[in-house]
Every structure is written in C-alpha cells, then in structure tokens.
Amino acid sequence: MKTLACFALVFVCLLRLPLSATIDDALSFALEAATPYVKAGYTVREDYWGGDLPVKQKKAIVHQLFKGNEYWFWLGTDTEGARISVHIYDSEGKLAEAESWSNKPHMAAARIVPKATGSYYLIVEIHRSPEERTRWALAYGFR
Amino acid sequence: MAFAQNEASGEIVPPQRIDISSLPAKIVDDVVVPVPSEVFGVLDKLGAPNWHSVLRKIENNGFGERPQIALFLGCVIAEGFIAVEAQEPEEVKKIGREVLNLAGAIGVRKSVISRTNSIIEAADKKDWPRIRVELDGAAQDVKQAMIELKDEQLAQLVSLGGWLRGTEAVTDVVGKNYTKDGAELLHQPVLLDYFERQIDGMSPRLKGNRLVKRVRARLADIRPLIEKPNSVTTENLNQINAITRDLVKAISAQDS
Numbered sequence: 001m002k003t004l005a006c007f008a009l010v011f012v013c014l015l016r017l018p019l020s021a022t023i024d025d026a027l028s029f030a031l032e033a034a035t036p037y038v039k040a041g042y043t044v045r046e047d048y049w050g051g052d053l054p055v056k057q058k059k060a061i062v063h064q065l066f067k068g069n070e071y072w073f074w075l076g077t078d079t080e081g082a083r084i085s086v087h088i089y090d091s092e093g094k095l096a097e098a099e100s101w102s103n104k105p106h107m108a109a110a111r112i113v114p115k116a117t118g119s120y121y122l123i124v125e126i127h128r129s130p131e132e133r134t135r136w137a138l139a140y141g142f143r
Numbered sequence: 144m145a146f147a148q149n150e151a152s153g154e155i156v157p158p159q160r161i162d163i164s165s166l167p168a169k170i171v172d173d174v175v176v177p178v179p180s181e182v183f184g185v186l187d188k189l190g191a192p193n194w195h196s197v198l199r200k201i202e203n204n205g206f207g208e209r210p211q212i213a214l215f216l217g218c219v220i221a222e223g224f225i226a227v228e229a230q231e232p233e234e235v236k237k238i239g240r241e242v243l244n245l246a247g248a249i250g251v252r253k254s255v256i257s258r259t260n261s262i263i264e265a266a267d268k269k270d271w272p273r274i275r276v277e278l279d280g281a282a283q284d285v286k287q288a289m290i291e292l293k294d295e296q297l298a299q300l301v302s303l304g305g306w307l308r309g310t311e312a313v314t315d316v317v318g319k320n321y322t323k324d325g326a327e328l329l330h331q332p333v334l335l336d337y338f339e340r341q342i343d344g345m346s347p348r349l350k351g352n353r354l355v356k357r358v359r360a361r362l363a364d365i366r367p368l369i370e371k372p373n374s375v376t377t378e379n380l381n382q383i384n385a386i387t388r389d390l391v392k393a394i395s396a397q398d399s
Binding site: 117 | 155160161166173175181182275279282283324
C-alpha cells in the first residue's frame, strides 16, 4: 500500500506539470528516476530543490540526514543532451555515498546510508549541455 | 574538485574528498527541513516507542495573530505524524480538519482542501503510509500558497512550528528509553542555523512579534546542547525537551 501511495504521488506530480519549460519539467525527470525506488519502499518527499546552472559550475546543498535511514537523491534536467551528476559528501568533505549513477539521459542519482546523523553536502553539477544555463531539480526519498 | 569520466561505463567519477570550507557561500543552497517521519522511522527501527503517550490532543483556542497561526499549523501537522505513529485514525481525522481550519485562518484554505480530504479518507482506511505522504503534501501546499501570496516568511514559521513539535516528541520518546543512537538524532546544527537565519532575515514586524522573538531566543539556548556529534546526553535531552515543550505550549496558548 505504501508503494502504491508513493507511486500515486509521483504520478500526481507528473500530472501537475505545466506545459511551459520550467523547473517542473526538470523535476518530472527527477521523479521519473525515482519511480523504481518508490516501488522498493522509498517515501518521496514533496519538497525539492531546483534552479539553473552554467556548465562546470557546481551547486552545493546542505542536508540533514539521519543514521538509521537510507536515502536516494534523484537529479533531473529537461535539457536534451545535457550531462548531469549528483554526489554526496559528509561534513568533512569525504565522499559518503554508497552508490551513484549518471549515465542516463536527463537523470542522475546517488544513494547514501549515513554512518552518522548530521549535515551532508549534495554536489550538483552540469558537466555538458548545449544550453548556456541548464535547468535542474533534485528530489529525494528515504526508507 | 575535478570530476573524471569512466570510459567504459560512461559514469562520472567523483573525487573521494572535497574541501567543504572552500565552497563559495553563493553556491551553498538552503536546506530542506526533514519531515518528522524521517526521524520517527529511525526510532521505530531502534525499538517500539509508545507513541500514544506522546500524542497530544489538538485544542483550537481561536488564535488571532498570523505568526502564531503559522507556527501552530506546523505543530498540528507534526502532531499528525505522531498520530500516524500511534495509529489513531480518529485523531488523524481531527488533525486533518484542524489543518483546514488553520489554513483558512491565514487565507490559504483552498490549497489544502484536497489534501485534508485525502487525509480523512486515508484515516478511515488506516492507510498510514498514504497519510504520511498527504501530511507532507499539505505542509508543502500551504507553504507554496503562502509564497504565492508573498507571505514566504510566514511559510517559514510553518516549518519551524513542525520542527519544534517534532523535536519535543523525539526528546520525549528518547528520554523514556535513552540510547546513544536515539539521542544522536537530535544532532541537527544545520537545521538550527537554517531557522535562525530565516528569523533573522524576517521583516522587523514579524521578527518583532512577541512569540517569534521568544522562539528565536530559545533556539540559541538549544544550540550548545546539540552542536557537537555524540554530545546529546540525558541531561541535554531533558533540557531540549523542556525548551521545546515550553515553546509549543506558548504557540498553543490563547494569550501568546
């Protein structure tokens, strides 16, 4: 039932997208990336981050994570041909993710099982893009 | 901080270490405030907390000022998450109706009608995961509606109210059965920084509000109790509980 509810949430979010190109379009790709994980029992938060970045410029997002949970962060962009990534570092700057992927069109993701409760840094980057600025949106889920 | 690419898999290979202190302030974004169930879920894994003893009946005392209503709305939504943990469908329904009333009192009723209906419907079916999702959604919808009404600062108080009630509940549960892992859940300096920054950036009228001023002052009292990893002792826990209990009581009181 939990899975069904979360899947419904993703579906509703997709339905709510406007036709104009906005951060919501990038978010729809992030939520599409989330779909298989929702089926695996992750609860997707309704809150998200978004913006636009030039190529090679990073965005750092500070996030409070709790030991005992497992998190996936899903990054999306609506820019055709853009190459994006998200990676997770602890407060000492050490790579803390358990796994990540960045080789699918429009999407990238990273998973973490925090070893300690505290603040973590999510580093978002646009590696390649045909546009001057590339829209992105980052969603997350936990279980 | 250079990212390489793995030729075979096409994956971006991140550096093993970065210098956090060298990140320019302009590239560091605000934080997302966790929902209470992110913390409650961990407590469930650590043991079987008695959520019934933490759940508090919602009393609407008919508030006047908008900052108090926004803070109280956050507390009520957090209470909804506690009611889900306690698996109390009637209390969840009452909370759903109260969310609608409070949203109406600050002019954003329309934004949560569908969510509160879903909460009530899911409570009838005891569909706890769905209620969690809808409570999170209700909080986001209310905040989004406030932002659209150019009331972003008031929206921040909804998050703060939720954090205060959630923290009170966590200290209550962990205090009754202290474990190091449970207490460590309160190590949240990044959230304290965030809330303090939000209040400090509010309009003079809003941050001069008696209740908001009181919350801001007590946040500073919480800081030394949770700042360092592994620093949340039983004594610290009791102090955080007393502070948050006092604030939630003030937020819920008629004469604040």
